[in-house]
Amino acid sequence: MHTSASVPGGSPTFDFFSFDFTAPQPTQDADLLRQLSFIPGLKEIILLRQVHALEHATVWVLSEAKSGPKKVQVDNELLGGLSTEQGFYLYGEVNISDLRRAVTLGLNRLINGEWDLAVHPRCGTNASVAMLLTASLAVGVNLLLPFRPIEQLIGLGLAATTAAELAPNLGSIAQRYLTTAIPFNLTIENITLTRDLWGRPGHFVKVSWRE
Numbered sequence: 455m456h457t458s459a460s461v462p463g464g465s466p467t468f469d470f471f472s473f474d475f476t477a478p479q480p481t482q483d484a485d486l487l488r489q490l491s492f493i494p495g496l497k498e499i500i501l502l503r504q505v506h507a508l509e510h511a512t513v514w515v516l517s518e519a520k521s522g523p524k525k526v527q528v529d530n531e532l533l534g535g536l537s538t539e540q541g542f543y544l545y546g547e548v549n550i551s552d553l554r555r556a557v558t559l560g561l562n563r564l565i566n567g568e569w570d571l572a573v574h575p576r577c578g579t580n581a582s583v584a585m586l587l588t589a590s591l592a593v594g595v596n597l598l599l600p601f602r603p604i605e606q607l608i609g610l611g612l613a614a615t616t617a618a619e620l621a622p623n624l625g626s627i628a629q630r631y632l633t634t635a636i637p638f639n640l641t642i643e644n645i646t647l648t649r650d651l652w653g654r655p656g657h658f659v660k661v662s663w664r665e
Contacts, residue, residue, distance in 0.1 A: 478569060478636040484665050497663070501539040503635035505661060507572035509535040509542040510634065511560030512659070514571050516548060531576070543648065545656040550645060557642055557659055564636050572634040573626050579633045580625030587624065588617040639663055 483500045490496055513533050533546040544553065564571055595609035643660040650656055 478638070480565070480638045483635060483639055498539040500635065500639075501661075501663060502537060503633060504637035504640050505539065505542050506537040507564060507634035508557070508561055508637045508640060508659075508661070509537045509544070510574040510577065510629075511564050511568075511571035512542075512544065512553070512556045513574060515556040515560045515563070516552065534576075541643075541658055541660040543650075543656055543658050545650055545654055547655065548657065550647070550657065553657055553659070554645055557645070561637060561640065561642065565638055569630075569636060572636065573629045575622065575626075577625070577629055577633070579629045580621060583625040583628050584617060584621035587621055588614055591617055637661075639665065 483504065487497055487500060513535060516533060533544065533548070535545070536543040560571060591613035592610055595613045596606065599605045599609045640661045641664045643662050646658050646660070648656045648658045
């Protein structure tokens with residue numbers, strides 16, 4: 455990627471047309487926080503997005519370790535997570551040494567360009583997008599079609615089917631650009647044992663902000 459062009463006898467100039475505006479930049483969140491620090495809760499939102507990406511990457515790395523060396527991503531459905539602005543909870547049977555390695559490796563792979571690790575098919579974002587899309591299409595169908603039972607039922611069925619088809623892709627887009635961010639500013643502090651409300655074993659991965 456080229457972001458500048460050399461001018462003979464002068465300083466480099468910004469090359470607008472070759473700049474990738476969609477590629478995550480290492481300083482983007484820190485710069486945003488400095489410029490908009492007056493907005494309440496902004497740092498917590500930025501932290502939550504970065505932690506969310508790290509949670510997903512950690513689950514992917516642990517799934518790879520369980521499934522063996524493969525070239526495709528394999529999801530371990532026995533693992534589940536919950537992100538906060540202070541770190542994330544990971545539930546499931548995981549050795550703490552394996553988890554420590556997976557968190558470190560996931561962080562390194564994310565900041566070194568493996569941005570797809572930030573997106574996960576079982577993320578709650580996908581479910582939220584699916585519900586919102588289904589509700590929107592259902593309302594649209596209700597308004598567009600005649601108010602007769604048969605037409606309304608057919609319309610609702612089409613709305614649900616369409617939403618089911620579109621939701622995974624739209625959910626992935628929402629994750630990539632809204633609910634996750636590459637964790638350029640995270641440092642892993644420690645990992646502690648915990649349990650969920652039903653007594654299932656888990657771990658809490660605590661992180662902190664760095665410029």
